[in-house]
Amino acid sequence: MRGSVLPLAVGQIRRRPAAFAGLAVALFLAVAAVTLFGSLIAAQLTAPAAQRRAVVAGPGPAVIAGAFGEIAVLVALFVVVNALGFTLRQQHRDLALLRTVAATPRQIRRLVRLQVTATVLLAAVPGGAAGLLAARAFLAALQERGMAAPGLRIPVAPLPVLIALAVALLVGLAAAALTVRRVTRPAPAVALTDSAAGQRRTGVLRLLAGVVVLAGGGLLLRLAAGRPVAELDKAGQAALLGALVLLVAVALLGPVAARLLAAALGAPLRVLLPRVGWLADANLRGYAARLSSAVVPVALLVGLAATLLTMTSTAEQAVRLSGATTSVTKASDVWLRQAELGLLVCFAAVSTVNTLVALTADRRREFALLRLVGATRRQLLRMLSVEAALTTAVGVLLGAAVAGAASGAFSRAVTGSVLPVVPGAACGWVVAGAAVLTVPGIVGTGLWAIGGPAVEEVGGERG
Known part of the structure; x- marks a missing residue:
């Protein structure tokens, strides 16, 4: 079954688009949120010294991004974990059936990891683009209220998006490792029975x-x-x-x-x-x-x-x-x-x-x-x-x-x-x-x- 894990992962995504669409939207929001606040911090750190020392009405974009983004990013990741748990519960019966036809727990975990990775990659580009656009709009709003230096600009750099991608992928894989235990831990027949009973x-x-x-x-x-x-x-x-x-x-x-x-x-x-x-x-x-x-x-x-x-x-x-x-x-x-x-x-x-x-x-x-x-x-x-x-x-x-x-x-x-x-x-x-x-x-x-x-x-x- 080793060579068929990737086609199975893609096949499950095609069979259950509604479940994976919810996970993709949650990952999109997570990537966008991390990119948004990461870009604000990058704008402050890469600005000329005169702009960094400019007196503004407030602690500055970097501090605002840190305090403001702390809760927002945690909520976004919370939504990702909840969406992923639901997606895996939707597949519980299919994964349990794979166990009954000799699929090992390691192969099931690899299948789920591939699904999560594919979904993260699909959400990364639009999520990163949305995050950059939101960062520019948010920075402009801060400048209108005198909370950011007038000449501050969001840098065109891939680092915030890459960090957001890495964070979303790590959270998704960690959540998958915890949630997939429901299928891989019990015996195949028990896992199949649990899926029929609704867990x-x-x-x-x-x-x-x-x-x-x-x-x-x-x-x-x-x-x-x-x-x-x-x-x-x-x-x-x-x-x-x-x-x-x-x-x-x-x-x-x-x-x-x-x-x-x-x-x-x-x-x-x-x-x-x-x-x-x-x-x-x-x-x-x-x-x-x-x-x-x-x-x-x-x-x-x-x-x-x-x-x-x-x-x-x-x-x-x-x-x-x-x-x-x-x-x-x-x-x-x-x-x-x-x-x-x-x-x-x-x-x-x-x-x-x-x-x-x-x-x-x-x-x-x-x-x-x-x-x-x-x-x-x-x-x-x-x-x-x-x-x-x-x-x-x-x-x-x-x-x-x-x-x-x-x-x-x-x-x-x-x-x-x-x-x-x-x-x-x-x-x-x-x-x-x-x-x-x-x-x-x-x-x-x-x-x-x-x-x-x-x-x-x-x-x-x-x-």
């Missing part, structure tokens, strides 16, 4: 890692809460980083947390909608890994956006009460936070749409089976609508919990109280945006997935 069990190592990451996020929030009032910026950075770490813990513990929340929220639906509600609730709880993949991007969107909005409102009120002016309330820094929020929301929104569309599209055979046992298209659409509402609710609750913990820690540092100032209208728009991305994405894709002859879908290959 309902969550591994002990994953649970332990989730608990450790959760504790790490708690320590970061404790550090943020202990900052003095004079260090609002540092408290905000620690709180935002803590929120991201907590979201990583949500991703690791997602199958357990999502199943518990789905059970709690699904109980009323079983009473209000005895047939459709029962089926939707059973689908969500029965396929915990699938539910976790769906709610994590929603939690990422809500958690980061609500954290930034609530922290800003809390800091602004504290400044109004004290009468002091800090970088938290300066117009230039407010613009920076708005730009950061827009970038993070863009990452999370793309991840949400990619994941939900691919997840729903992969259920065509499941929908066909339901149609063969008597379910109508109208009933399936109602079931999907209920599932979409539950998925949104679970993701919003998880994201709100993260935002509440992070903004509470920040509020403790700023005001001495753990009760932050919540901008109700802005957070309401965030929740509405999550619903707009989730419900139409699931129902619209489901409308396409339930089309076609049911017998042919059941008799054909899965996915």
Whole structure:
């Protein structure tokens, strides 16, 4: 099989374009983000000495790129890991079948590495080009606000793009090495059985890692809460980083947390909608890994956006009460936070749409089976609508919990109280945006997935 690994890798990409398209978009965003902020740093480092010493309204492009890009790049990489995990779960059955026909674990790992490498290379050129264009636009915006020297230019150099390519490739290969263990570790027959059962069990190592990451996020929030009032910026950075770490813990513990929340929220639906509600609730709880993949991007969107909005409102009120002016309330820094929020929301929104569309599209055979046992298209659409509402609710609750913990820690540092100032209208728009991305994405894709002859879908290959 050694010489056939490359054709198999290419064949899998062709067979499942929806799953790999989501991974490609995530890698595109990661490469673009690293290129964007790397180019800003390169512009500062390669500028003439006079421009580097120019007095600007702020710390300068390099420092802004470092602080601003730290969270953005981590979010982009988080999206890549989530997308890759989903892509490999989509191939679980095919990879397990290869194991049953004498493919070794080493060959399976090589196959996955080739897939990741090919996807990274496909995303590298457009991602690098987009990153360079975004760097020029961002630098121009900084210059308009006096936060960068007027003569500063983005250098035409391949180094930022190459660094972004290397980072994306390393992250992709590391995530692949961890995720492919589900197929290569158990015996071939056990791996095939797990794929048929939907991988309902969550591994002990994953649970332990989730608990450790959760504790790490708690320590970061404790550090943020202990900052003095004079260090609002540092408290905000620690709180935002803590929120991201907590979201990583949500991703690791997602199958357990999502199943518990789905059970709690699904109980009323079983009473209000005895047939459709029962089926939707059973689908969500029965396929915990699938539910976790769906709610994590929603939690990422809500958690980061609500954290930034609530922290800003809390800091602004504290400044109004004290009468002091800090970088938290300066117009230039407010613009920076708005730009950061827009970038993070863009990452999370793309991840949400990619994941939900691919997840729903992969259920065509499941929908066909339901149609063969008597379910109508109208009933399936109602079931999907209920599932979409539950998925949104679970993701919003998880994201709100993260935002509440992070903004509470920040509020403790700023005001001495753990009760932050919540901008109700802005957070309401965030929740509405999550619903707009989730419900139409699931129902619209489901409308396409339930089309076609049911017998042919059941008799054909899965996915």
